[in-house]
Amino acid sequence: MIRVSHLSAFYDGAGKDKNERVTALEDLSLEVPKGGTCAIIGPSGCGKSTLLRILAGIASNYEGEVSVAGASVDPKALSIGFIPQNYGLLPWKTVRDNIRLSWKVKHPESPVPPDEKSMLARLGVDAELLSRFPRELSGGQQQRASLARAFLLRPDVLLMDEPFSALDAITREEMQEVFFELWRAQAVTAVIVTHDIEEALYLGQSVVVLSPAPGSVSAVLDNPYFARRETSGDFAAEKARLRSWLTGKGAPV
């Protein structure tokens, strides 16, 4: 599980007030149970990404307690899967090398992840795609590679920063399903930062709402709509109809 208590984070001011310490997060506390998902939403600039970097053990300019699985965050001791906003694939590596990278860093003695084959099959990543470079991939394909890399690591925690926001609506829903499938199989504790309210309600067992900067928790919702797509009502029916046209799985009438 992830426990954050009374966390305040800072960064150095830019421009004129260079020596001034700017507060990014203030007295923030939250908990994510083991194997649970938590969606964090908040206005832009509220420190969502800062929070994620602290959970990932990258940022250290903070006060308060942050613990993962009972110990303070240590990227060396833990396996942390981190998916940044732009998917974090290295442009000079092929998809194959990118997918193996996280596992390889953690297990230098056996650079090929054990369940690579089944993972690639599940994600629909074929051999032709594996030898391409990231710039030759669509957004959805990059996201698949990024998810494959994170889940092949078998992480203790999975941190995702706006993972689906750059994708078109259809691909986004598809990738959310892919994420759920992998998440169910591994029951990994996941924190998802998003600005999309619908996405937060769909992906988060709990939804944490942050206040404008400096960010602190303004509401926590135990989310009854978790993993549910709205299927009843006229609006949902119309949406489903449009989607089936768009994906070519139904014909206009």
Added chain:
Amino acid sequence: MKKRLLASALGAAVLFFVWLAAAEMVRLPIVPSPLLVASKLGEIFFGTIAIHGAYSLGRIFAGLLCAVVVGLPVGLWMGWSRRADRLLSPLVYLTYPTPKIALLPIVMLLFGIGDTSKTILLFLILVFQIVVAVRDAVRAIPEEVFYPLASLGANFRVMLWEILLPASLPKFMTAIRVAMATAISVLFFTETFGTQYGMGYFIMDAWLRVNYLEMYAGIVVLSGMGLALFGALDLAERYFCRWQKNG
């Protein structure tokens, strides 16, 4: 690729005919026909020119090797650590614009007129280009690129191997390619004294012996060497940096 080869062949053909036409018009020994030069080249290439060419190439590779061995780590270090950059960049920026050929007398006074000073001069020309290019390339890597590896607790060695080196490779190769043209001309100059081997020596010696055919043959070979080096660097860059746009 085919198109490029065709264009290069066309360029060579144009050059050949311009030279031929010029030789036919002037009809002086100082502008011999390319056909005569070619036959002379065939005659003396393996016995003479190849040896001089090998000396020149050896000096280029020695200078390049030293420049890479020193320049790459220094550039990486300056790009990675703000402190190293603050410490070293005044030195780099003061010496960067100095035409290195102007240092030739000093280098020769210190290291003699032999191969050492020739190699050192090539080294000086290449190393600053490499340092500055690699430093800028490392600096230009967005911070986010490091996040996924940093969150895995990756050490510096992993960062170096997986991010710093591949990210700076394109600019590194370009720097070598750009500096190579200067390096070859300076090599020519340094080979005109203190040695009896090298393309510079061969060309100037033929000139002094009023053997214009040999002189032209030497110029053709030196140009060919430059072209081959340039082409090899270009190919290497295309292969290793194919992940880039238009790579």
